[in-house]
Amino acid sequence: MKKLAIAAAAFAAAALVAGPALAGKDLDNIRKRGSLVCGVNTGLAGFSIADTQGRWTGIDVDVCRAIAAAIFGDANKVQFKPTSAQQRFQALQSGEVDVLSRNTTWTLTRDASLGMIFTGVTFYDGQGFMVAKKLGVKSARELDGAEICVQSGTTTELNLTDFLKANNMGKAKAIVFEKIEEATAAFFSGRCQAYTTDASxxxxxxxxxxxxxxxxxxxxxxxxxxxxxxAVRRGDEEFFAIVKWVLYAMVEAEEYGVDRANVDQMKGSPNPAVKRLLGVDAKNDMGKLLGLKADWAYQVIKQVGNYGDIYDRNVGPKTPLKLERGLNALWSKGGLQYAPPIR
Amino acid sequence: MANPNPTPVRAPATGAWWNDRRVRAVFYQIVFVLAVAAGIWVLVDNTIENLRARGLRTGFDFLGARSGIPISDSIIPWDPDDTFGRAYLVGILNTLRVGIVGIILATILGTIVGIARLSQNWLVSKLASIYVETIRNIPLLLQLIFIYALFGFALPEQLDPLVIGGGFFLSKGGLMFPLLKLEAAHYAAGSVFLVSFAAMIVYNVWAKRRQNATGVAPPRLLPSLAMLLLPTIIVFLAMGAPAEFDVAAKTRFRFIGGGAIGPEFLTVLLGLVIYTAAFIAEIVRSGILAVSYGQTEAAGALGLTRGQTLRLVLLPQALRVIIPPMTSQYLNLVKNSSLALIAGYQDVVAIENMTMNQTGRALEAIMLIMAVYLTISLSISLAMNTYNKRIALKER
Structure with a gap:
């Protein structure tokens, strides 16, 4: 499915690239419109899902709000456009959405050939395994001899056989299903002892x-x-830079202990790095360099939160998803989330 | 006396040659063939052109590439390092396995139900009617989903299976059974058995001929059984009668060892057998009813028992009516087995779908699938038509 989607998107991209290029107008359009249009998932708990009142929640959704807060000073100036896996790239290429924030894996093909460019990593995901707690399994390497339910037709099944081979787990057996619903149903009914797909x-x-x-x-x-x-469309470096540095600002804020609850007190912090981040010092206006107001990062943190706030609120250990930080911890805590200095 | 059907004497062609009916007939046929050929050529040419324009590679070279895909159920050994070509073979064998076993079981069950529906026992005939009317009016796809879900709910956990005894276990992992550890004695006994089997057939042919020639029927059942079994048993015992079995044993996650039939295969097999048997039952019933009641009365007058009447008088005549529609049921069963992927059974369709997704060669993979079904279906047709010719009424 993924491959087909990529291929379909590639054709669409080729058709679009041949047409008139949209050069540098994206940010102007967003400002003129007065709101950001954000392509999100149609429904993936923890990443982007609408509740019964139609209010969107999730990491991907909060990233959109943060961008709006930086540009407009108002996190609510976002329109969410649910997109399917097949439509998503076309929606971005055609200008239907300004930014695609939809649990999309950053790969070379997508970055280089679809007329779009990734701005950073909001979630380091990877294929993982789930087992019943009562089996007492602590590591995937213990799964030799187990039956593992897997959906066919994606890279998931290839990763699985590679992993089993690399670890000499010849007695493990993959039970392959065409649809993801069939695979999960089989796993929860007890047909398989393990189930594998992306950790999220x-x-x-x-x-x-x-x-x-x-x-x-x-x-x-x-x-x-x-x-x-x-990811954003190619052709507007200013907007690209804004999206990229909004992500960095959220990580930087967590690093300096600036969060949604204490951001107002932190305005009085003597730490120059915090001052620069929150735009307290008028002589050191980082926002101007990006074409934003001086308090752009303050608004992001005040209205949406730092990276840790967003993670914990949507997918963290206290949410139904119960995902530990793992790779998504700050670099200073053994993870991969790292921001270049804001100075 | 005038010929009642005079051949119309064609008047010599008066007009131009294109008014000649024979010339026109040939002309139309040539035009038609050319039109069909042109249509096919346009389609093929267009496809090749489009594939080239999109930069898509074509060809069957991917069959030799490492597949990396997992296959859970295979008759021949399978490793993800094997090629897509071997995966294709695994798929074909899986389709054949469910098809052959399915046809045999569906025929047996269908015949029993068909005869039961004609039974004079009210309860038996009503039960058979309910079975037929219920099953053949529910789509097979739903039945497969239902059976697979039922296995998921009804069967015991894998670590706590239902112990049937003798090394048989039933759980969510399917049916596990003991496998004989093969040794020299088994191969020897097997060879002797094959020879005995041939000898038994020769004896029976001889006995039949003798009965036809002299009217005296030599005993057949007991000598046959003796010929078939005694030498095998003697050889087996003489070689020490080794009987060591490989029985499934509990491991951390599930029972491993011995033989196993997964719930995926069981689901597909059961679904196909139950569904097709309902249709076969009706075919068998209609075949029997097609034999006029006079035949039954005549058989009764000759003093044949009910069983003999069925076996010697009714069924042989009914078969002539039964075989042609039965052929299409067999074809249906094999083609319906492509629904197997609903239950996670990896038949040729499921495996070629995986191949398609991993290699992007959609056209080629579909062609491979079509080739399999065409070959299997034509083989069944050929076999059944040959059989049909043999049992057809010989007009003398």
Whole structure:
């Protein structure tokens, strides 16, 4: 499915690239319109999902709000456009959305050939395993001899056989299903002892489909790299820079301990780095360099939060998804989230 | 006396040659063939052109590439390092396995139900009617989903299976059974058995001829059984009668060892057998009813029992009516097995779908699938038509 989607998107991209190029007008358009149009998932718990009141929540959704807060000073000036996996790239290429924030894996093909460019990584995902807690499994390497439910037709099944081979787990057996719903149903009915897909998908399934989510654990090993992040159209470097530095500002804020709750007190912090971030010092206006107001990062943190706030609120250990920070911890805490200095 | 059907004497062509009917007939046929050929040529040419324009590679070279795909159920050994070509073979064998076993079981069940529906026992005939009317009016796809879900709910956990005894276990992992550890004695006994089987057939042919020639029927059942079994048993015992079995044993996650039939295969097999048997039952019933009641009465007058009447009088005549529609049911069963992927059974369709997704060669993969079904279906047709010719009424 993924491959087909990429191929379809590639054709669409080729057709678009041949047409008139949209050069540098994106930010102007957004300002003129007075709101940001953000392409999100149609419904993936923890990443972007609408509740019964139609209010969107999730990491991808909060990233959109943060961008709006930086540009307009108002996190609510966002229109969310749900897109399917097949439509998503076309929606961005055609200008239907300004930014695509939809759990999309950053790959070379997408970055280089679809007329779009990734701005950073909001979630380091990877293929993982889920097992019933009562089996007492602590590591995916213990799964030799187990039956593992997997959906066919994606890179998931290839990663699985590679992992089993590399670890000499010849007695493990993959049970292959055509649709993801069939695979999860088989796993929860007890047909398989383990289920494998992207870790965020595991957490999402566990919170949604398991009778008692606490009965299942997600094993620590990730056997593939799936960095997810927002992407923008090529051709407007200013907007690209804004989106990129909004992500960095959220990470930087967490690093300096500036969060949604204490951001107003932190305005009085003597730390020059915090002062620069929050735009307190008029002589050191970082926002101007990006074409934004001086308090752009303050608005992001005040209205949406720092990276840790967003993570904990949407997918963290206290949410139904119960995902530990893992790779998504700050670099200073053993993770991969790292921001270049804001100076 | 005038010929009642005079051949119309054609008047010599008076007009131009293009008014000649024979010339026109040939002309139209040539035009038609050319039109069809042109149509096919345009389609093929267009496809090749489009594929080239999109930079898509074509050809069957991918069959030799490492597949990397997992296959859970295979008769021949499978490793993800094997090629897509071997995966294709695994798929074909899986389709054949479910098709052949399915046809045999569906025929047996269908015949029983068909005869039961004609039974004079009210309860038996009503039960058979309910079975037929219920099953053949529910889509097979739903039945497969239902059966697979039922296995998921009804069967015991894999670590706590239902112990049937003798090394048989039933759980969510399917049916596990003991496998004989093959040794020299088994191969020897097997060879002797094959020879005995041939000898038994020769004896029966001889006995039949003798009965036809002299009217005296030599005993057939007991000598046949003796010929078939005694030498095998003697050889087996003489070689020490080794009987060591490989029985499934509990491991950390599930029972491993011995033989196993997964719930995926069981689902597909059961679904196909139950569904097709309902249709076969009706075919068998109609075949029997097609034999006039006079035949039954005549058989009764000759003093044949009900069983003999069925076996010697009714069924042989009914078969002539039964075989042609039965052929199409067999074809249906094999083609319906492509629904297997609903239950996670990896038949040729499921495996070629995976191949398609991993290689992007959609056209080629579909062609491979079509080739398999065409070959299997034509083989069944050929076999059944040959059989049909043999049992057809010989007009003398």
């Amino acid at each position: 998908g595991l957490a999402s399934t566990r919170s949604k489909d398991a009778k008692n989510p606490d009965d299942f654990v997600i094993l620590p090993e990730l056997i593939s790299k799936e960095p997810l992040g927002p």
